[in-house]
Amino acid sequence: MTIYSFYIFDRHCECIYIKQWHQQDKFRPTSSAGPSGTDSPASLTGDGKRSSAGSTLLRSNDTNPSRPGGRLSVQDDAKLIFGVVFSLRNMVRKLSGPEDSFISYRTGAYKLHYYETPTNLKFVLLTDVKMNNLRVVLHQIYVNLYVEFVVKNPLSPVEHHGGEGVAVELFEMGLDGFIRTIQD
Amino acid sequence: MSANKAARIGEEVWKTRIDKVNAELVTLTYGSIVAQLCKDYEGDYIEVNKQLEKMGYNIGLRLIEDFLAKTNMGKCINFKETAETISKIGFKVFLNITPTVTNWTTDGKQFSLTFEENPLADFVELPDDGRAQNELWYSNLLCGVLRGSLEMVQMQVDAHFVSDVLRGNEVTEMRVTLIRTIDDELPPGED
Amino acid sequence: MSSTRIACIAIIGKNNSPLHLSPFPATSNTLKYHFLTHATLDVFQARLPLKSNGDSDFGLLYSVDEGLAAYGWLTNTGVKIIVVVDVGGGGAGTPAMKDGELKPVFRALQTAYIQLVCNPFYENDEAKPITSKRFIEEVKRIGENWTPGFAL
Numbered sequence: 222m223t224i225y226s227f228y229i230f231d232r233h234c235e236c237i238y239i240k241q242w243h244q245q246d247k248f249r250p251t252s253s254a255g256p257s258g259t260d261s262p263a264s265l266t267g268d269g270k271r272s273s274a275g276s277t278l279l280r281s282n283d284t285n286p287s288r289p290g291g292r293l294s295v296q297d298d299a300k301l302i303f304g305v306v307f308s309l310r311n312m313v314r315k316l317s318g319p320e321d322s323f324i325s326y327r328t329g330a331y332k333l334h335y336y337e338t339p340t341n342l343k344f345v346l347l348t349d350v351k352m353n354n355l356r357v358v359l360h361q362i363y364v365n366l367y368v369e370f371v372v373k374n375p376l377s378p379v380e381h382h383g384g385e386g387v388a389v390e391l392f393e394m395g396l397d398g399f400i401r402t403i404q405d
Numbered sequence: 406m407s408a409n410k411a412a413r414i415g416e417e418v419w420k421t422r423i424d425k426v427n428a429e430l431v432t433l434t435y436g437s438i439v440a441q442l443c444k445d446y447e448g449d450y451i452e453v454n455k456q457l458e459k460m461g462y463n464i465g466l467r468l469i470e471d472f473l474a475k476t477n478m479g480k481c482i483n484f485k486e487t488a489e490t491i492s493k494i495g496f497k498v499f500l501n502i503t504p505t506v507t508n509w510t511t512d513g514k515q516f517s518l519t520f521e522e523n524p525l526a527d528f529v530e531l532p533d534d535g536r537a538q539n540e541l542w543y544s545n546l547l548c549g550v551l552r553g554s555l556e557m558v559q560m561q562v563d564a565h566f567v568s569d570v571l572r573g574n575e576v577t578e579m580r581v582t583l584i585r586t587i588d589d590e591l592p593p594g595e596d
Numbered sequence: 597m598s599s600t601r602i603a604c605i606a607i608i609g610k611n612n613s614p615l616h617l618s619p620f621p622a623t624s625n626t627l628k629y630h631f632l633t634h635a636t637l638d639v640f641q642a643r644l645p646l647k648s649n650g651d652s653d654f655g656l657l658y659s660v661d662e663g664l665a666a667y668g669w670l671t672n673t674g675v676k677i678i679v680v681v682d683v684g685g686g687g688a689g690t691p692a693m694k695d696g697e698l699k700p701v702f703r704a705l706q707t708a709y710i711q712l713v714c715n716p717f718y719e720n721d722e723a724k725p726i727t728s729k730r731f732i733e734e735v736k737r738i739g740e741n742w743t744p745g746f747a748l
Contacts, residue, residue, distance in 0.1 A: 529715055
């Protein structure tokens, strides 16, 4: 019962937050250099304020998008996931009306859980295939962590271009603790 | 959603999920903001109205997420449902008042909110300089809040006061107009 | 039987500046009442050290022969409320008014004053007299309608 990664997309189709755990799974890039298997938040803007041990690992991937073996950078991953999620959501809406929205899909390797707020904020969680539906978990993350620590933070801007203002310490700590309790 | 159901939801959320704060604290804080704005703009009440609306807009952008988190509401089907939600749940949850929805136009795109009580304006008497009575909308922050929060759920609206008991009118009434529904944004390169 | 009624209501600020004075009926000569209320300030100052804590009602400050009696109330912030009562019909001696009769009057006046201060546009400038229409009308209402035993 593992959780691989977590993404937040805002109403402007931009990825504003990525968090990855357990990088040894099949489709995530791993590198012999640097630490592996540690939790490390992806640094979107790469500014010095958010230091994390694994950011060098991910940055080296960013600058080399066409590594042998077809491994993708984190940013491209996020774009792909957004594309999938957006198209699926539109298709579901066209088929069954504006009330419905897709909840999750499963492949041989992973399961993707999706939750969208009425303000067009999209939460995506990638887990292993045996996980039950985690839409409730995503809703909890929205209600108890995102709204409390990001929306209500007066120093965090309303529009999170490039993810600024989302990866505040309280949000990250809360998210980490919450995901750990899910996994146990 | 019927008005009764909305009222029930509003009452239940108000009772169970909201932290309460002293009403006089809110009234006096808001009063100092308005009084200070009037002083800073040296009696240019039109500009004060604009600033209050702007402040309300910034509040509304964030308040909508808090509202959705607390009430678990999904998207409203039509503008009528939006109006009921605003009056019976939104105002109830944040100010513990329920303004009445009145004066719908035939195309269903405009309605009025009539406030029987307005906690922001308790004890207030507009200054007697002859202009405040005609130019200042004391609770204009609320108009901005509505505009900001509805914009985040894909509705562009215009909200403005048409009468205010502080000005000597009989009721405090706000007119809300749906200008257009904002479409979802598409990712770049996709049409 | 002659009626006891309020002759004048006065509010004095904590620096002894006059904030408001309303005679009843409104056309009376105010100068007399100005003198009277000014004189009560000495009584406030004299009795202050003797007053037990928390009791704002100074009760009867003094009476004047023409049938006027001045009663005082000191708030925690140093604002003084003075009510001058006309016992009517001349006659010497203390007015037959029970202790604490005027308490509801003072409470109503204090409430009106609190509402005035809570107005964000009111500038609490001690030197200026009160110009708020609502406050002046409320004072008038209290003064004109009070009779002994009347609940405000």
